[in-house]
Amino acid sequence: MDNNKAKKLVLATGNAGKxxxxxxxxxxxxxxxxxxxxxxxxxxxxxxxxxxxNALIKARAASEQTGLPALADDxxxxxxxxxxxxxxxSARFAGAHGDDEANNQKLLRLLENVKPEDRSARYWCALxxxxxxxxxxxxxxxxxxxxxxxxxxRGHEGFGYDPLFLVTGRNCTAAQLPAQVKNLISxxxxxxxxxxxxxxxK
Numbered sequence: 001m002d003n004n005k006a007k008k009l010v011l012a013t014g015n016a017g018k019x020x021x022x023x024x025x026x027x028x029x030x031x032x033x034x035x036x037x038x039x040x041x042x043x044x045x046x047x048x049x050x051x052x053x054n055a056l057i058k059a060r061a062a063s064e065q066t067g068l069p070a071l072a073d074d075x076x077x078x079x080x081x082x083x084x085x086x087x088x089x090s091a092r093f094a095g096a097h098g099d100d101e102a103n104n105q106k107l108l109r110l111l112e113n114v115k116p117e118d119r120s121a122r123y124w125c126a127l128x129x130x131x132x133x134x135x136x137x138x139x140x141x142x143x144x145x146x147x148x149x150x151x152x153x154r155g156h157e158g159f160g161y162d163p164l165f166l167v168t169g170r171n172c173t174a175a176q177l178p179a180q181v182k183n184l185i186s187x188x189x190x191x192x193x194x195x196x197x198x199x200x201x202k
Contacts, residue, residue, distance in 0.1 A: 012062035012072035017159030051126035075125035143190035
C-alpha cells in the first residue's frame with residue numbers, strides 16, 4: 001500500500017470563500033480535496049439548531065452520496081447586542097442565501113444606535129469529519145474568534161461579514177488581513193488545527 005498516496009476528502013460546502021480558505025489550510029496535508037459540487041452532491045436542508053448540528057448534517061449527506069470521507073463546516077457571526085444573531089442564519093440573514101452585501105447592510109442597520117463599546121461579537125466555526133456515512137464517532141470541533149462590529153465596512157479581503165468584523169487586538173477588520181494571516185488566527189483556522197490534532201491522536 002502506498003502511504004504517500006493522497007487520501008480523497010469531500011469538502012461539503014458550496015461557499016466559494018470557504019473553499020478558498022480550506023484549500024489553503026489543507027494544502028500541506030496529504031489529502032486530495034474534492035468539492036461536493038464536482039461529485040453532484042445535493043445539499044441537504046440545514047435544519048439543525050446549532051452550528052454543530054448543521055455541520056454534522058452536511059458531512060453525513062456528502063459522505064452518503066459519495067461513499068467518501070467528508071468534511072463539513074458550519075459557521076457564522078454571533079453579535080451580543082442582537083442576542084447572538086445572526087448565528088446559524090448568518091448566510092441568509094437578509095433573506096437570500098449568500099448575499100454578503102445585503103447581510104452586512106442589515107447588520108449595520110440593526111446596530112445603528114449601538115455604541116462602539118457595546119458591539120462585541122465573535123465568529124464561531126464547527127467542523128465535522130465523518131470517515132464513512134454512518135460513522136458513529138464523527139470528529140467534531142468548535143472554535144471562536146473574538147471581535148466587534150465596525151461602524152462601516154473596511155477592507156476587501158475575505159468574505160461574509162469580514163469587512164465589518166474588527167479583530168480584537170488588531171486595528172483592522174478581518175477583510176484587511178492578508179489571507180495567510182487570517183487563516184492562522186480565524187475561527188476556521190483554529191478549528192482546523194484542533195481537528196488535525198484530533199486526527200493525529202487517533
